[in-house]
Amino acid sequence: MSGRPVKREDFIPDEVWVTGDDGFFLVPLRRTEDPLRWLEVCRSDQAVTIQVDDGSDRFDGKGIVPTSSCSAPWVVDRMLDLLDVGPGMSVLEIGTGTGYNAALLAARAHAGAVTSVEVDPVIAERARSALARAGHAVTVITGDGTEGWVERAPYDRLIATASVSVVPHAWVEQTRARGRIVLPFAGIFDGALAVLQVESDGTAWGRFYDTAGFMRLRNQRPDPHLWWIGEDDANVRTSGRYLDAPFRDSTAGFVVGLWLPGCTTGKIEEGGPAKTLLLSHTPSQSWASLTAGTGNHEVTQYGPRHLWDELEAAYDWWMATGQPTRERFGLTVARSGQAFWLDTPEQTLTCS
Numbered sequence: 001m002s003g004r005p006v007k008r009e010d011f012i013p014d015e016v017w018v019t020g021d022d023g024f025f026l027v028p029l030r031r032t033e034d035p036l037r038w039l040e041v042c043r044s045d046q047a048v049t050i051q052v053d054d055g056s057d058r059f060d061g062k063g064i065v066p067t068s069s070c071s072a073p074w075v076v077d078r079m080l081d082l083l084d085v086g087p088g089m090s091v092l093e094i095g096t097g098t099g100y101n102a103a104l105l106a107a108r109a110h111a112g113a114v115t116s117v118e119v120d121p122v123i124a125e126r127a128r129s130a131l132a133r134a135g136h137a138v139t140v141i142t143g144d145g146t147e148g149w150v151e152r153a154p155y156d157r158l159i160a161t162a163s164v165s166v167v168p169h170a171w172v173e174q175t176r177a178r179g180r181i182v183l184p185f186a187g188i189f190d191g192a193l194a195v196l197q198v199e200s201d202g203t204a205w206g207r208f209y210d211t212a213g214f215m216r217l218r219n220q221r222p223d224p225h226l227w228w229i230g231e232d233d234a235n236v237r238t239s240g241r242y243l244d245a246p247f248r249d250s251t252a253g254f255v256v257g258l259w260l261p262g263c264t265t266g267k268i269e270e271g272g273p274a275k276t277l278l279l280s281h282t283p284s285q286s287w288a289s290l291t292a293g294t295g296n297h298e299v300t301q302y303g304p305r306h307l308w309d310e311l312e313a314a315y316d317w318w319m320a321t322g323q324p325t326r327e328r329f330g331l332t333v334a335r336s337g338q339a340f341w342l343d344t345p346e347q348t349l350t351c352s
């Protein structure tokens, strides 16, 4: 790495968000009010939230959903290692946030060109100023990163720092052949990092690594759930099986999620172990639930897809295949869409 040293606190704004005393709402922590705690947060190995609820202030000075953050340093390092940026490279980052990762990219791509796209104009402007103040040559674009940034394509490397469940083909089109894309893939239960190599035929393929829990790209947030609609017309059966492994086991959840793309999950815990597990799929207007009983449990399924049966089939396939770990799975992205596979791109999982 060459160029200027990159200090995280040079990029983190004076107001960040931390969990409040009630353990539920996020509340502001201001550098002016508590400079020591602010610095401690900046220097921690955790993600630091810099915006909540898309900056809307809908909860009167408090927040619920983090919508921009400076990612945890250990995951930033891991993604940069996977990306393998060298001097002189041209790099596109999706999700500028604070600008910290963009500065690290600029240091690695010394004498190359780093472009970063941020959807939120306030966040983009703040990052632009921080990068200029710290002396890092990064072009920050305010826009929708789903479209990439064709003006400076092709790129040698593309990194997304917000997660996706569908990889935009524009990212493949704008990365040169033999170039690399690193992104956090958002599964329905659990996520992973994906490292893709771009081919000259306009496809990209590669494997999953680690677990990765990133906030989603704004335009790929999960569909709203549809639990309980049409409940009177739902199909109900009893089952001796309480299949909660995908909800509590990270590998099982990741793999089963590959078979159920586009679904949303949930659970009702009522203070103890999960009592009701939920799945829904908005495009097909289908949902399913499993409610724990004593001895037998109740499976309820509504809509054209029988989501609980699909979940059981995916889990049974994973068990019968010897519980392969996430590193044995991969992803191919083509203009026609994306496909998941086990071991080699030829062994495609056939999802609904």
Ligand SMILES: C[S@@+](CC[C@H](N)C(=O)[O-])C[C@H]1O[C@@H](n2cnc3c(N)ncnc32)[C@H](O)[C@@H]1O
Pocket (backbone or CB within 6 Å): 067, 068, 069, 070, 071, 094, 095, 096, 097, 098, 099, 100, 101, 102, 117, 118, 119, 120, 123, 143, 144, 145, 146, 161, 162, 214, 215, 216, 217, 218, 219
């Ligand atoms: C985890 S933060 C990025 C962290 C950042 N790389 C850093 O070093 O601070 C994710 C960012 O992605 C941005 N984002 C969400 N959807 C986006 C989109 N469609 N296009 C571009 N940026 C987006 C969010 O506003 C947020 O700032």
